[in-house]
Every structure is written in structure tokens, then in C-alpha cells.
Amino acid sequence: MTNPDPLIVTTVEEAVASEKPPSVGRLLTFIFPATLGLIALFQGIQQILIPSQVAQLDPAHKVGVLALMTTFVAITSMIGIPLGGALSDRTRSRFGRRTPWILGTGVVSSVLMIAMGYSGNLVLLAVLYTALWLTSNMYQGAVTALLPDRVPEARRGLAASIIGLATPIGLLVGVAVAGAAGPFWGYVIIALVVAVTALLLVFGIREESSVDLPPQPKRESGTWIASVGHFLHAFADHDFRLAFISRFFLSLSYATATGFLYFTLSDYIGTENLPGHSVTGAVTIVDVVLVIGWVAIATFGGWLSDKLQRRKLFVGIAAVGLAVTMFIPIISPTWTGILVFALFAGIFIGTYFAVDLALMSLVLPDKLSEGRDLGILNVATGLPTILSGAVAGLLITFAGGYAALYVFGAICALISGVVVFFIRKVR
Template identity: 30%
Template sequence: MSKKNENVNADGTWSASVSDAQQPKVPIFIGIATGLGALLWLAPFMGLNSVLNPAKLANIFGGPGSQVNNFLALLGTLGAVTSTITTIIIGALSDRTRSRWGRRTPWIVCGSVLTAAVMVGLGMINDKSQLPIFIVLWCLIQTFINMIVAPLIAVMADRVAPQHRGTISSIYAIGYVIGQYGGPVIGGRFLSSANPGLVNTGYYVLAILMLVSGPIAAIIMHEKSSLGMEKEKLDLSGFVQAFIFPLHHVRNFYLALFGKMMINIAVTAFGVYQVFILTSGMGLGSTPAGKYVSWMGTATMVTAIIFSSTSGAVSDKMGTRKWPVAFAALLTAIGTILPFIFRDPSSMIWYGIIAGTGSGIFFSVDQALNLEVLPDPETAAKDLGILNFANTGAQILAPVLGAIIFDMVGHQYLPILPVLSIIALVGAVLVLMIKETKKA
């Protein structure tokens, strides 16, 4: 790893980005840092969100049903609203941080410590009287975890030259995919019909992974001091400029935003209800359901890793981002409807294989698509934060839509799946409407 500060120009002035000339070689350590960082924060979060939270709430409410669904919808809504707001605020504050450890490192390290502490608190909640505390802690998690997420993504814009961003995005995608699907695999190991209290242990184990996410990423990426960077005032005018949504040359930007949101809604809702699909929908007990969640997560993770490591290069050669993303949405739609058609636990593993392939393609190409639809390079960090609403918006809408559909179809889980499949297809259509510039 080079000891030279890539963000310092030849004349000694600070630069917030790196040019191709300044960085002839791939900054592999940045890729490793962001990939490992993504894995170690996302795996614990997904283990909680997809497996442990639904299981803990089912224990508290005496089984799955409308009460659990409504509470999950409330958690999803409040948590995602909190996340949407804080990711932009923290991103803006991170941009303006001047310290001997750089702009991003202080936020990443503090975020991992605070999030881990709150996860331990969630694990200690065991009855209905504590549910208001559960809600507060969940919103705190959404806030503190963005102290990791927003600065970690910004590192790629700060310290990776344009010619290397595809490669680094692929490395980041591998870590992201392992975290996305590995988290539920770990969480599933803490589901037990004979020992419901084992769920709490899962919170504590995942908190350890969260705790080390920031320090490990910070040590590997070794961010240089940002004390030499010009200070920016965050007065009223600067505040408005930092947080306003883009208004000009935004067609592709918003098509990408809402198209990806539809795809994420389908994936997120499936993840939230996967335990109930297996238990209430297919009649399994908690222990076998946990095993199927782990098997499905493993299948999804393996296929996603394979395709996330190759799809970015294929996309570069094809000269297009939208077609791979749309194809990924199609695979998600196909995988999602299979359990509804076959109504057998083994179909959940097929979901893992097919939707996992789609996820690998999506995660690998998604970051490149984000960069190509930005309306103004000068506001890239802010606009990337807004594009993150494709993820946080899905967290808001997925449990809400799931709860509404659950009530409409007679309190059943399997009929939710065809609707999610259609939502993924809508996302594919929106992405295909993006106008791409032909590459030479």
C-alpha cells in the first residue's frame, strides 16, 4: 500500500478526489477495506432484520400473526425514515470533518462501537412492556449504523480514481453480498423451538461482528489526515445546498432511484417474511424453518458471490448498466414466485439459487449505475446519499405493503409472493427506461 496521500495535488493543495494520473494502479487495499467493512456491518444488520427480530417478536407476542406483522411494519417505517434522514446528514457532516485521522475514519469507528452497544440492548428485551424501548433502540441502530455506511461508501469516491471504480465496486459487492445473505445464515442458527431464549444469544454474537467492522476497515484503508482540506461553513445557505434534491437533468437519476427501490422492496419483503412463509405458510416448526433459512441463505450467498465477482466486468464489455440490472430484477421475480407455485420448503432453496444469481448481478453493477446517473459531479456525495433511499425506502415500504397484502388475502403469507414478483418486474421496466450514452 502506497504511503503517498492520493488526495494531495502536485502543488500540495488538498483534493477531495483522485485522478487516473494520480492512481495508475488499482488501490486494492481500499477495495478490501470497503468490502470487509460492508460484510461486517451488513451481516449483523440482516441477521437482526430478517431473522432475529421477527423471531423475538413472535416469542413476545406468542406466535406469528397480525400483531407481529404490524409491529415489523412500524419498525420498518420508523427505522427507515430515521435512516433516510441521518444518512444524508451524516454524509454531509463527514464531508466537512477535518481530523488527523481523515474525514471518514472517526465516523466509521464510532459508528461500529455505538451500533454494537445498541444491539446488545435489543437482545435484552423480552416482554411487551419493553417494546417502546425496542422501537427507540431500533431507530438508534439506524442512526449509528449510518455512521459506518455513509462514510464507508464515500471512501470510494474520495480515494478511487474513475478508471478503477468498477474493480473496487466489485470487491465491495462481494463483501456486501456475503453480508446480505450470510447474516440470515448466522441468525438462523439461533432459532430453536426448544430454547426460544437462544435468539438473545444471536444478538450478542452479531454485536461482536458489528463492533469490529469499523476498526478493521479503518486500519486497512489507513486514511490520511484531512486537516489540510479547506473548511466549509454549514450556514443556512450551505445547509440547503447540502440537502436539496436534484432538480435538473434528473430523468435517469429518478428512474434509477425508483426502479432500484422496487427491486429492493421485493427482496426486503421476502427477507422479512421468510420465517413466516416457512412456518405459517408451509407448516414447519421453528427449528426446521431455521435450517431452511440457513440453507436458502447459503445458496443465495454462493450464487451471489459468483455473479457479483464477474458481472461488473461483463457489464463493462457490454457497455451497458441498465440491461444487467433489469435482468437481475427478472431473476428476482422468478425466484420470488416459486414458493407460491410449489408450496414446498425446497422451493425456498431454489429461490436462493435464482434470486441469488440476480442479486449478484445487481450488486455488482448497481454502484456503477449509480455513478452514471448522477446529474452533477459536484454534488456526488449528496446525490449518492439520496440514491440510498432506494434501500431505505424499501425498508419503509416492504413491511407496510406486506402487512396490507397479508390482511387483504385473508391473513396468509404465500399470496404475498406474486405481488412481490410483480413489483420486481416494475423495477425492471423503470430501469430499462434509463437513457444510456453509447460508449465507444
């Protein structure tokens, strides 16, 4: 039966489609710094602040403690991203669907970071770290949902590449700030960046009220197993599953090889072989080189994928290229070898993430749950980042030391590159 009044909106999908979004340029102007702040949070804490705090509080067991802590926060990371997207999908407020969650989780994350700066024991640090990863990943879930909300499909390659540039730059900012400012002020400065960029985002691209949007269709109540099954319903889609698997293994490859960079440089390359005998300074230099490779290719890759309307080709070649790159530190376990590795890793990672976000947005099976489903796909990035600590700890301890990280990374990247070519509905 057709709607007798064309002005009446009857579904969430029609309502969202009827909103007039801000221009893509304006959207990216504000979403870029918000994403940058979030990446600075993740990388500054993971690469510098947490390892240095753990090493200070328990130097004898630093590898095991760090691996245990990152295993704990893996659970909240896995829950937080899709939860942020799903809750924002269902939110009805005069401020819109995404805004309340972006603002709320951004501010709470900033408060938790400052509290971590005051933490003087491992138990409290672990509790705050876990809580932070829940709120910051919920923040990511709500922010990422803006891409399918506001960007036309034909321009998603360019949009994804520009948003993707926030990752290497945010990494550089986070590591540089954490390294220069130290544990307390590092947390404080990054917390302020996250809070300010969240405020700029919600006020710069104001959402229309969602109060009058019809609620999402209700489903019949059932067991908690049925609830989980409903939440993960997107995995029934063939292309969604493969996209998740490809991103998961690529992210696990990269995160495992670089997540213990602080200890890799100090123990594998040797502190005496680093510039100025400074591990923190060496981490910053490696990240700068990686960012140079990433930035040099990212925007061009996204633009070209839009031009050719080819996503899988770029993503697959980048993943296989990263697999080959993983052998450089094994062949040349030197400071020079690490720098060459960082450059090529940046080029291939930049190519991958310049196009991958656009590909992810094109395999979402349900228009009404794009925030939730894109959040689930983002778990394939966030979860490996956290799990990499436990994986790396096991590889270093039981599987041949730091060189094993790169062998494992090569295998994972190759799996990612092969799997993506089996996606059907995206070229």
C-alpha cells in the same frame, strides 16, 4: 482567472483529486469485511433476532407488532444514510473526512446491539432498534462514500461486484450467527464483528488529513423547506432520479418477498414441511442457497460490465429475471419451490447488485457532495428493506396472504427493469 500557483489547491474537488488513494486491491481488502459486518447486522437482526424476540414477547400480535416496529425505523433509515454521507463530506479533521464517522457510528451501533440483547419489553426494544438503524445507516453512508472517493470509474464495476459480494455472505453470516447463538449472544457476536471490521477499515486505509481542505461552499440561509430542497438537490438530475427509482423498486421487490421469510416458512410452507421441523434451520438453508446463486454470478457480472462498459443492460435483465422468478413460490408453494426460488433470486439479485453500485456512482451530479448523494441513492436500498415489513404485513393480512408478497415483488422488479433503460449518460 487561473490559479497563479499550481501547488495551491482552491476547491474541495481539486483537493480530493490530488490525494493519493490506496490501491483498489488494498481498499477492497478492508472495505469488504466492513460491509460484510454491516450486512450481517441488518440481516441477522431483521430475519432472526427481532422476529424471534417479538414472537417471544407478544406471540398473539407478532405480525402487527413487527410491521409497526419496522415502520418506525423506516424514518431513521431514510435519514441516516444520506446524513452519514453529508456529514462526512463536510468533516475537516486530521483523520480525514470519512474516518471519524465510520469509527464513531460503528462503535455506537455495536453498543446499541448489545443493549438490545438485554431488552425484555417491546417499547425498549423498539427504541433501541430505531436508534440502531440511525447509527448503522450513518455508518453505511460514510463507508459507501469511499467508492467514488477512491476507485477510478473504469474499475468501478469490478469494485462494486466485490463489495456486493459482502451482501450475500454477510446475510449468511448474520443469519447463521443469529440462529445458532440466540438472541443475546447473537447480538453480541454481530456487534463485535461490526466494531472490529470498522477498526480494521479505518486503520487499514488511513485517510489523509482533511484539516487543510477548503470548506464546502456556503449557501444563503433560508427556511427549513429550502434546506431540505438543497439537501435533495440531486433529484433535479434526470438520471439520478431514474437510478433512485430503479433501485428503490428492485429493493422493495426483494425485501418484501424475503423480509418475512421466517413467517413465510412457518405459516405458508408449514413448519411440518421444513427440514427437521425447524424454521430457523430452514431460514439458514434458504439463505445458503440464495448465496450460492449470488456468489456464482456476482464477480463475473461486474468484471464483464467493466469489459463491455455496459451497465444498464446487466441491471435491466437482472430486474426482469427477478420478476419472473417471483412466480415460482406461487406455482409451487413447497419447500422445493422455495429452494428453486432462492437459487434464481440469488442469481438475478447477484447480477443486479454486482453492477448497480457502479451505475449509481456514475450518475452522481455533484463531485463535492458525492457522499451525500450516494447516501441518498442508498436510501433506495435501505428504506424498502424497512418499509417491506409494513407492506408485507398489509399484504398478508388484507391482500390474499403470503402469495401476495410474490405478486407484489414481481410488479416492483418489472418496474425497476423498465425504468433503468431510460437513464441517459450511462450505457
